[in-house]
Amino acid sequence: MLPYQTLQEAEFSLGRNLTFAETLWFKYSASKSDYFLYCHNTIFLFVFYTILPLPFVFIELLRSKNIDRFKIQPKIKNSFSDMMDCYKKVLVAFVCAVGPLQIFSFPVIQMIGIRTSLPLPSGWEVFWQLLAYVLLEDYSNYWLHRLLHNKWGYENIHRVHHEYTAPIGFAAPYAHWAEIIVLGLASFIGPVIVPGHMLTFWLWMILRQMEAIETHSGYDFPWSPLKFIPFYGGAVYHDYHHFVGGKSQSNFASVFTYCDTIYGTNKGYRYQREVFEKTREKLKQK
Ligand SMILES: [Zn+2]
Numbered sequence: 001m002l003p004y005q006t007l008q009e010a011e012f013s014l015g016r017n018l019t020f021a022e023t024l025w026f027k028y029s030a031s032k033s034d035y036f037l038y039c040h041n042t043i044f045l046f047v048f049y050t051i052l053p054l055p056f057v058f059i060e061l062l063r064s065k066n067i068d069r070f071k072i073q074p075k076i077k078n079s080f081s082d083m084m085d086c087y088k089k090v091l092v093a094f095v096c097a098v099g100p101l102q103i104f105s106f107p108v109i110q111m112i113g114i115r116t117s118l119p120l121p122s123g124w125e126v127f128w129q130l131l132a133y134v135l136l137e138d139y140s141n142y143w144l145h146r147l148l149h150n151k152w153g154y155e156n157i158h159r160v161h162h163e164y165t166a167p168i169g170f171a172a173p174y175a176h177w178a179e180i181i182v183l184g185l186a187s188f189i190g191p192v193i194v195p196g197h198m199l200t201f202w203l204w205m206i207l208r209q210m211e212a213i214e215t216h217s218g219y220d221f222p223w224s225p226l227k228f229i230p231f232y233g234g235a236v237y238h239d240y241h242h243f244v245g246g247k248s249q250s251n252f253a254s255v256f257t258y259c260d261t262i263y264g265t266n267k268g269y270r271y272q273r274e275v276f277e278k279t280r281e282k283l284k285q286k
């Protein structure tokens with residue numbers, strides 16, 4: 001909730017006119033509690049999880065030889081009911097794990113100082129904070145994911161996420177509830193270390209979800225703008241991790257490739273990529 005009653009009060013307090021974005025934020029958030037604003041995150045997670053995989057669902061349903069050129073594992077076909085089954089199971093996990101985690105983590109948000117106040121952060125501030133968040137999350141996710149591949153962790157927790165040896169967009173958050181919580185907490189590391197504005201926090205959570213859905217999409221489109229991001233792993237990179245399955249000791253990182261390169265956990269991938277590509281080419285020709 002903003003400490004101003006009117007736009008004039010806010011402008012007087014800042015000593016300048018509000019920008020267009022700040023005026024919109026004022027009108028939307030001035031009378032809403034910080035807790036209510038934070039809970040928007042749960043709604044965004046649900047809405048974006050539902051909407052973002054839909055283009056991949058349509059692509060999968062419209063499969064043809066042309067589309068198969070971009071399918072990472074073209075032998076695999078998913079029906080509408082297969083994909084909806086995954087969606088429904090994830091929704092249950094959302095209600096049981098993500099919802100309570102989001103709601104009860106509010107004291108942490110308050111403690112670390114995620115602010116809802118004016119002025120809004122500049123574009124550069126948002127950019128640098130998001131960069132810090134993604135690097136911190138990627139690094140911590142690498143080690144947590146690698147840890148989940150030990151015998152106990154895999155058999156009792158991570159096995160669920162690996163039920164999809166050829167992932168689909170809806171399967172990005174398909175995992176044991178304990179994994180959802182542990183990896184969800186990794187998303188908080190960045191905001192804890194570099195706290196920013198609530199809008200930045202919302203944007204971070206949405207971008208993280210977009211990235212996870214893209215890497216689990218099962219499709220590799222050569223025109224994807226994400227391919228221009230240095231060291232970006234992408235769908236083929238993570239698909240390989242699922243393709244190898246439980247025995248996979250390769251490609252643990254969630255976003256970039258450099259952790260796997262530094263710690264030597266993508267040597268197998270780099271060698272097998274050639275074999276993998278040749279197999280794909282042969283399947284496409286059939
Ligand atoms: Zn794994």
Ligand SMILES: [Zn+2]
Pocket residue numbers: 161167172216238242
């Ligand atoms: Zn995965």
